[in-house]
Amino acid sequence: MLWLWDNLDLVLRLTADHVRLSIIPIVVGFIVCIPFGWLANRYTVARTILLTLGGVLFSIPSLALFVTLPALLGTRILDEANVVVALSIYAIAVMVRGAADAFSSVSRDVISSSTAVGFSAVSRFWTVEFPLAGPVLLASLRVVSVSTVSLLSVGSLIGVQSLGYLFINGYQRDFPEEILIGIVFTVIVAVLFDTILVLVGRLLMPWTRATPRRRSVTSAAAPVTA
Template sequence: MSWLFENFSDVWALAVTHVALSVPPILLGLIISVPLGWFAHRYRWGRGTLLTIAGLLYTIPSLALIIAMPTILGTQILDPINLIAALTLYAVALLVRTAADAFDQVSPQVLDAATALGYGPWRRFWQVQFPLAAPIIIAGTRVVSSSTVSLVTLGALVGMSGLGYLFTDGTQRSFPFEIGVGIVGTVLIALIFDLIIVLIGKALLPWSRTRRVRAKTNAETLEVTTNA
């Protein structure tokens, strides 16, 4: 434990780097996946192609992908962009399918009603279709967030910073406590990310909670009447 106190500022710096490396792939993955998912939802032929590519992407071993990145992108070997690009690809691979499913489950009747009310296509997407797909997209983002935070540790194997450094360093020095600190730190970051995403979801989508209320009681109409 004293090791942690003595080295806390170093561990903290690694944790900050870890967060800095985790956030861009999650956000980029989200930004890229939503339009792709919409495309897969909208066009049948696009769906097969996109989802197959996404599936294949995910089967590439992560370490191999990270190592191959400098060659593909023409970047320096130690450039953090390599890691961010590789993890973004994984995030997209996971999220495209989720986003497509999310758009699939939005009731076509509701979209039809929105058109009948006088929503133009663009406004309809942002104000109706996307918000209604959002709960599932958020659920998918939680998975991607956890997986990204844990995959960032792999960066240490190719010389990048982050809590993964505690794994490699602890292994070389045969110092399990350091490895334990790395694991606990990574899990903590993942949990905090998850919490943040859940809170954002609750703030943006207050209506999605009412479904659970409804599922709980079939006597809902009765309750509504008495409350009125």
């Protein structure tokens, strides 16, 4: 633990970098998934195309994607943008599928009723469909948040500063403690993000807590599959 106190400045600076770089893909994934998820839910053709494309992008190993992007974007190899764009691509790939599922989880009857009482298509979307899709959207967002935080460290192999620096430095110096501290801080960041998302979810969707469902398939399987 002595190493941590001696290098607290470094660790905190890397943690700040880690937080900064992982927030962007999570936010981008959330914003982009809404129109695409709506499209995928509305049109079967769009669904097939978007989900297939997402599946293909999602299966590209991250290190390979980090290295390929400079050739595609014209960025420099050490540019942070490569990692941020790559992680945003993964976030979008996962979130579009999640958003499509979220919108299809909204009951048809509710949508029909809101049309019947006179909602326009736009206001129905924002005041009925979007909030009701919220819990499933949040589940996907939590998955994206955790995995973005954990994946970002791979970017340190191409020289992007994050907590992953501690892994490489620790490995090169044959110093496991440094790697362990890197892992612990990465997990702390992931847990912090997750806690914030859960709290924001409770704040924005108070009705999800009102009916605690016992042992339903949905709630039990959500953390694994969603």
